[in-house]
Amino acid sequence: MVTQIYHDLDQIGFRARQASRLLARVTAEQKTAALLAMADALEQSVPQILDANGQDLQAAQLAGLGPAAVDRLRLNEKRLHVMANSVRDIADLHDPVGETIRQWERPNGLQISKVRVPIGVVGFIYESRPNVTSDAAALCLKTGNAIILRGGSEAIHSNVAIARALREGCGQAGLPVDSLQLVSITDRAAVQAMAEMDRYIDLIIPRGGRSLIETVTSLARMPVIKHYDGICHVYVDRAANLAMAERIIVNAKAQRPGVCNAAETLLVHEAIAAAFLPSCAEALAAKGVELRGDERTRQILGENVTPATEDDWRTEYLDLILSVRVVPDIAAAIEHIERFGSHHTDTVVTEDPEAADKFLREVDSSVVLWNASTRFNDGGEFGFGAEVGISTNRVHARGPMGLEELTIYKYIVRGSGQIRS
Amino acid sequence: MVTQIYHDLDQIGFRARQASRLLARVTAEQKTAALLAMADALEQSVPQILDANGQDLQAAQLAGLGPAAVDRLRLNEKRLHVMANSVRDIADLHDPVGETIRQWERPNGLQISKVRVPIGVVGFIYESRPNVTSDAAALCLKTGNAIILRGGSEAIHSNVAIARALREGCGQAGLPVDSLQLVSITDRAAVQAMAEMDRYIDLIIPRGGRSLIETVTSLARMPVIKHYDGICHVYVDRAANLAMAERIIVNAKAQRPGVCNAAETLLVHEAIAAAFLPSCAEALAAKGVELRGDERTRQILGENVTPATEDDWRTEYLDLILSVRVVPDIAAAIEHIERFGSHHTDTVVTEDPEAADKFLREVDSSVVLWNASTRFNDGGEFGFGAEVGISTNRVHARGPMGLEELTIYKYIVRGSGQIRS
Numbered sequence: 001m002v003t004q005i006y007h008d009l010d011q012i013g014f015r016a017r018q019a020s021r022l023l024a025r026v027t028a029e030q031k032t033a034a035l036l037a038m039a040d041a042l043e044q045s046v047p048q049i050l051d052a053n054g055q056d057l058q059a060a061q062l063a064g065l066g067p068a069a070v071d072r073l074r075l076n077e078k079r080l081h082v083m084a085n086s087v088r089d090i091a092d093l094h095d096p097v098g099e100t101i102r103q104w105e106r107p108n109g110l111q112i113s114k115v116r117v118p119i120g121v122v123g124f125i126y127e128s129r130p131n132v133t134s135d136a137a138a139l140c141l142k143t144g145n146a147i148i149l150r151g152g153s154e155a156i157h158s159n160v161a162i163a164r165a166l167r168e169g170c171g172q173a174g175l176p177v178d179s180l181q182l183v184s185i186t187d188r189a190a191v192q193a194m195a196e197m198d199r200y201i202d203l204i205i206p207r208g209g210r211s212l213i214e215t216v217t218s219l220a221r222m223p224v225i226k227h228y229d230g231i232c233h234v235y236v237d238r239a240a241n242l243a244m245a246e247r248i249i250v251n252a253k254a255q256r257p258g259v260c261n262a263a264e265t266l267l268v269h270e271a272i273a274a275a276f277l278p279s280c281a282e283a284l285a286a287k288g289v290e291l292r293g294d295e296r297t298r299q300i301l302g303e304n305v306t307p308a309t310e311d312d313w314r315t316e317y318l319d320l321i322l323s324v325r326v327v328p329d330i331a332a333a334i335e336h337i338e339r340f341g342s343h344h345t346d347t348v349v350t351e352d353p354e355a356a357d358k359f360l361r362e363v364d365s366s367v368v369l370w371n372a373s374t375r376f377n378d379g380g381e382f383g384f385g386a387e388v389g390i391s392t393n394r395v396h397a398r399g400p401m402g403l404e405e406l407t408i409y410k411y412i413v414r415g416s417g418q419i420r421s
Numbered sequence: 422m423v424t425q426i427y428h429d430l431d432q433i434g435f436r437a438r439q440a441s442r443l444l445a446r447v448t449a450e451q452k453t454a455a456l457l458a459m460a461d462a463l464e465q466s467v468p469q470i471l472d473a474n475g476q477d478l479q480a481a482q483l484a485g486l487g488p489a490a491v492d493r494l495r496l497n498e499k500r501l502h503v504m505a506n507s508v509r510d511i512a513d514l515h516d517p518v519g520e521t522i523r524q525w526e527r528p529n530g531l532q533i534s535k536v537r538v539p540i541g542v543v544g545f546i547y548e549s550r551p552n553v554t555s556d557a558a559a560l561c562l563k564t565g566n567a568i569i570l571r572g573g574s575e576a577i578h579s580n581v582a583i584a585r586a587l588r589e590g591c592g593q594a595g596l597p598v599d600s601l602q603l604v605s606i607t608d609r610a611a612v613q614a615m616a617e618m619d620r621y622i623d624l625i626i627p628r629g630g631r632s633l634i635e636t637v638t639s640l641a642r643m644p645v646i647k648h649y650d651g652i653c654h655v656y657v658d659r660a661a662n663l664a665m666a667e668r669i670i671v672n673a674k675a676q677r678p679g680v681c682n683a684a685e686t687l688l689v690h691e692a693i694a695a696a697f698l699p700s701c702a703e704a705l706a707a708k709g710v711e712l713r714g715d716e717r718t719r720q721i722l723g724e725n726v727t728p729a730t731e732d733d734w735r736t737e738y739l740d741l742i743l744s745v746r747v748v749p750d751i752a753a754a755i756e757h758i759e760r761f762g763s764h765h766t767d768t769v770v771t772e773d774p775e776a777a778d779k780f781l782r783e784v785d786s787s788v789v790l791w792n793a794s795t796r797f798n799d800g801g802e803f804g805f806g807a808e809v810g811i812s813t814n815r816v817h818a819r820g821p822m823g824l825e826e827l828t829i830y831k832y833i834v835r836g837s838g839q840i841r842s
Binding site for chain 1: 442445446525527531533538540541619623624638639642644645662665668669671672673676759777781782783785786787788789790791792793794796797798802803804814815816817819820821829830831832833834835836837838839840841842
């Protein structure tokens with residue numbers, strides 16, 4: 001059984017590598033045309049996809065999945081049109097492949113160009129909604145990468161039907177259908193086989209919970225781009241505009257609490273804590289936010305605020321809960337963030353440019369902000385058009401990942417007979 | 422025993438992380454001063470280092486190491502001065518940390534800067550000469566990264582003495598001594614422990630043979646930068662300047678055959694094979710190069726040329742041996758390179774710009790050259806000043822790795838109270 005899985009995956013890998021070689025040579029126009037054909041094919045396959053989705057929904061109900069999980073799984077005609085339009089949006093983006101990143105001449109006359117090229121073959125392992133299938137495939141095709149998709153078993157029928165439609169569209173536009181392949185083996189051995197296939201897969205991107213990412217990370221022989229937790233902070237400095245600070249923390253916490261760039265901890269300078277916290281707590285309460293405070297916060301807000309433990313500083317609630325700590329100065333705020341944070345997104349609110357500068361320089365997170373909500377750590381908000389995710393890696397891609405981060409470069413050197421002496 | 426190794430490594434990792442936080446905040450001047458102090462400390466420790474090296478040499482002789490291996494291990498006063506000067510050269514280079522890579526403003530007024538920062542903690546696992554200890558430490562310190570070094574057991578005493586001197590110099594200049602740490606545990610479990618420490622190590626760079634790289638790659642939970650084989654090609658097109666082609670292949674093969682950017686295979690267009698090969702074979706023979714030819718090469722050069730098998734196309738000789746194949750056209754040359762090559766370095770020799778263009782575009786190697794020797798795939802030749810190695814990765818760093826490739830970026834976002842709606 002496992003031998004068969006390895007054999008099947010090897011075939012998939014081989015075909016992906018072949019397709020990626022062709023993809024690396026096609027024009028931007030050909031890729032755009034293929035993406036538009038893929039979007040059309042999705043819409044033409046609505047009945048087949050909904051039928052397959054029905055099978056997944058039935059299995060989910062038999063397996064006793066909760067209503068939220070079932071809803072995430074559910075497709076309908078409208079959701080499929082949204083998926084198709086999202087593929088069209090990606091088709092419209094600027095293609096980074098072929099760009100000259102830098103160019104210089106050496107004293108011996110060699111002309112060197114650093115040129116953006118596709119990475120090759122990307123493995124995508126996910127456990128999320130079926131729309132990830134089309135989004136991930138479109139992002140990779142746009143950047144000339146072949147993709148091997150491996151979704152969760154709960155959405156297997158939907159994913160197979162979506163991938164079939166996308167491959168048809170891709171083939172109709174004259175690009176290799178193996179530009180995208182879906183692994184239909186739901187056995188977990190398939191994840192292991194993919195993770196070991198560094199001959200064929202150049203990069204793996206797992207999208208899902210911490211345990212999926214950890215599993216892939218331990219098994220993978222190739223680089224993994226991780227999208228770990230965001231334990232994000234808002235620090236309200238002594239020189240903050242307090243009304244602005246309140247708007248920012250309410251937005252960072254409550255505008256969409258279930259995402260990685262939502263704030264989890266509020267740090268407040270002691271000099272303005274008594275002036276700031278009561279009104280801020282009221283504004284947060286109005287949004288349904290529950291507070292967990294340190295001792296000094298509770299002295300100001302009252303004993304009915306739940307005490308925060310050290311665990312709270314390390315927790316990504318992804319919920320309407322906020323931990324609050326009063327700190328003696330900006331250095332203590334930075335120290336707290338470096339010790340308990342996840343180097344994801346952190347904001348300072350202050351009118352003092354020197355304090356801001358210190359914070360922006362010393363906080364080592366993928367995105368650090370001054371007087372703005374943590375929620376802006378986002379590919380769309382950065383103007384990238386599309387987003388693969390928010391990487392917590394410290395090599396290759398950090399923070400919001402757009403199309404550029406799905407590329408690498410090669411060097412092209414033009415000479416006139418130079419040799420080394 | 423293994424538990425103790427994990428415990429010790431954990432301590433080393435913790436200290437490296439602490440040091441890296443301080444290092445990320447120091448100025449370029451402080452790092453330069455520390456590097457100069459480290460170079461001085463190396464020279465002041467000549468007696469201690471030579472004494473330690475004597476112990477390694479004695480052990481090597483007892484273990485029956487060959488004379489070439491013993492020579493690689495041997496240090497003397499002159500070699501130590503070369504090492505110190507190499508550290509001074511790195512001190513002189515431009516520091517990439519703090520550079521603004523890109524800067525833009527969003528319609529909502531947010532100002533986004535993408536700024537170069539250190540990666541964090543780099544693990545360096547090597548089995549080469551003791552000078553790697555000081556080179557790797559200097560490159561990492563220059564870029565604000567803490568480094569954990571793990572050299573081979575045959576050089577352990579030398580490496581410990583070198584690291585001690587470097588740490589002293591670093592401390593004297595006011596930077597944390599734990600900016601560089603050497604793992605003195607020669608047990609292989611130490612490599613495994615390092616490879617699993619993704620809490621503390623952000624990137625691992627193994628330098629050594631294929632089996633070391635493979636071991637680290639299978640064990641590592643963090644990204645690995647690989648420096649695999651170079652199976653490099655020179656393709657002599659039908660429109661080549663034949664005298665230039667001869668100079669280039671002789672240089673690419675024979676100038677320094679034991680390195681990864683030396684050529685291993687010569688591909689010749691059939692239209693000029695009869696005109697080119699005899700004189701070229703003579704020039705190569707004059708350098709002591711042995712040929713392995715395909716059938717058509719042997720028809721031209723004679724039956725005393727050893728026949729090439731498919732294995733030859735896949736072999737990195739690292740020696741004065743060259744495989745030769747006659748191909749019907751440029752497409753066949755590209756196909757051969759993509760099938761048998763290692764995507765490292767490949768050259769086309771031609772006077773036809775269209776043929777050159779096709780080759781440069783379609784050959785998917787870290788460096789592709791037109792009318793120049795493969796030997797130019799090199800950090801020094803690219804003008805990078807120093808070289809970490811030549812990466813065969815397809816993420817983060819590809820081809821010659823300089824200081825920039827030891828950095829990553831963070832985004833700094835300046836606002837005026839923006840929130841998301």
